[in-house]
Amino acid sequence: MLRSQFRYATRSFWRTPVAAFFTLVFPVSFVVVVCAIAGNATISDRSGVRFAQFLVPVFAVFGACMAAFVSLALGVAYAREAGVLKRLRSTPLPPWVHLAGRVASAVYVSLLAFAVVTVVGVVAYDVDIVWRTLPAVVLTFVVGVACFAALGLALVSIAPTPAATQALANGCLILLAFISDVFVVQLPQWLAQVGWFFPLKHFVNAVADGFNPFLADNGPAWGHLAVMLAWGTAGALVALRFFTWEPHPSREHRSRRGAISTGAVPTRSAPAPVPVPVTLGPATDVGAPSWWRLAWGQTRFTAVKLLRDPLAVFFAIVFPVLLLVFFSAVYGREATWGGLPLPQYLAPALAVYGVAVMAYVSLPSTLADDRSRLVLKRLRGTPLPSSAYLAGRIGAAALLGAATVVAVFAVGAVLFGVRVGPAAVVVTAFAFAAVIACLTALGLLLASLIESPESVTAVALVTLLPLSMVSDIFVNSPGLPTVMSAIGWTFPLRHMAALTVAASSGQGLGTAWWGHLGVIALWGLAAAAVAWRTFRWEPRS
Incomplete structure (x- = not known):
């Protein structure tokens, strides 16, 4: 039974491309980009170890944490939200076996992520495996993965919904990565000390030391292991105390309350509904809503739907603001x-990323x-025009993109003195309108x-x-190799950053500015034309 649950959980992971991307592809791509920018020089504060020799185990640990946490x-x-865990309790399969299968699958994927990044480092960047410290690295890996698996179960125990779990898990891990020596950032001393309170920095440094051939110590880093064991024990205790096999009670309460308020759950004693005569006015008073009203209704509906997705709100609005701060x-x-x-500079560039x-x-x-889900197919048989539906989706993306721009610039103005002069407001608004239009067209194409x-x-995401x-946006272009710089100029995102930075800083409408705008317009028009020809309202048969 345990083996079948392990296979089921592993198959579910591979059928979720987003999870596979962040666990396997993202760490490898970051290693490639950063090593191309920084080269493979030695790091003086790491006993003279080469940059790739330090970076590869760091991102191998990050990929393992993505899987385990x-x-x-x-x-x-x-699984809990869909009622799978609840139904398991009425089957011969013990629920703990299902959970153990998921944990075993997470450990397996963690090991796979660690191995993939390490193999890329060995093959592409001559990363050396220090065999005398391999037992210590293995022990550290086991303790670290167990720690983050326990913390993942603890997070599920206190998060009410899958959306909240997704936002909290990604947000916590990415934010900790900035203060835990994962992303190469020079931190103030006090912020670097804060990172030592959390387990990720101990996991990263213990494994990185195991890949450092210049360190004489061959044994495990007991201090790092002790911190990870403490966090793992705390996570396990929280999971044992608060974990539930059924959806969160507040969710069920809201569902019942909503169903009763709409009459969806009739009671036995409830009388049959009595038809109430309705008197209509003249025929001229009853008419179909205009196209603009329908499109605006779709815009509001989609905007509310996106705002109720914590992950979309986090990465589109909160994450750019946090990076700016x-x-x-x-x-x-x-x-x-x-x-x-x-x-x-960062305010308009990060606003482009949020959009x-x-x-x-x-x-x-x-x-x-x-x-x-065949929603688009069924719409073809309703009075709602397909164009109004599509306009509502595009309008919501544009509306929330503009809200992202306002939020980033407002935080930058209040905290760091970011200014957009009166003469530059109109130009900045026009630049971001072009950016939003182009990215929306590219989204439709996708x-x-x-x-x-x-x-x-x-x-x-890839x-x-x-x-x-x-x-x-994330890396300063003068440090990029020529090939990567050329790739950046080929695609519209770099032109968007340059266009909005020049507009918001009042650098004028020179030839370069119009050149950036022309590239963005070409990409947007081409994407819109292809999307117009290829967009389908039904799934492929």
Whole structure:
């Protein structure tokens, strides 16, 4: 039984492309990009170890944590929400066997992620395996994965919904990565000390030391192991105390309350409904709503739907704001990027990233999800025009993209003195309107060419995150190799960052500005034309 549950959980993981991307593809792509930028020089504060020798085990640990913490928590949360865990209690299969199978699958995927990143490092960057420290690395890996698996189960125990679990798991791990030596960032001393309180930094440094051939110690790092054991024990106790096999009580209460309020759950004593005569006015008073009213209704519906998705809100709005605050606070206003104070540059660049998440990731995944559930097919038989539905989806993406821009600039203005002069407000608004239009067209193209919503999200992230690293959003372009810089200039994201930075900083409408706008327009028009020809309202047979 345990083996069958392990196979079931592993198969479910591979059928979720987003989980596979963040666990396997993202760590490898980050290693490739960062090593291409920073080279393979020695690190003085790491006993002279080469950069790749340090970075590869670090991102191998990050991939393992994605599997043991994020993927495990999400799998259990969705199974509980769908009633799978509840129904298991009435079958011969002991519920703990199902949970043990999921944990075993998470450990297996963690080991696979660790091995994939390590093999890439050995083959591509001559990373050395220090065989004398291998037993210590294995012990550290086992303790670290067990720690994060226990924390994942603890998170499921206190998070009420799968959406909340997804947002909290990804948010916590990514934010901890910035203060735990995963992403290569020079931190203030106090913030570096905060990272030592959490287990990720201990996991990362213990494994990285095991890959350092210049360290004489061959044994396990007992201090790091003790911290991970403490966090794992705490997570296990929380899971034992608060874990439930049924959906969260507050969710069930809201569902019952909503059903009763709409009359969906009749009682035995409830009288039969009595028809109430309705007197209509003149025929001219009753008419079909206008197209604009229908489109606006679809816009509001889609906007509310996206705002109720914690993961979309986090990565589209909260994450850009947090990155702006983090980097501006760490490096200060004295740091410059592109000839501008760092916050003045980061605000429009990160706003572009937030718009891209909303228009290029969330919008096409919503369309693909509606198509897979045959919502788009059924709409063809209703009075709602298909164009009004599509306009509502596009309008919601544009509306929430504009909200992202306002949120990033507002936080930058209040905390770090980001300013957009009166003369530059109109130009900045026009620049972001062009950005939103282009990214929306690209999102429609993605939904037209790819069938399943999971694959749409995976492909969107696979293209967006690496392009952000070579498009002056996450990495400064002067440090990029020539090939990566050329790739960045080929695609529209780098032109979007350059266009909005120039507009918001009041650098004028020069030839370069119009060139960026032209590239963005070409990409947007081409994507819209292909999407117009290939968009389908029904799934492929």
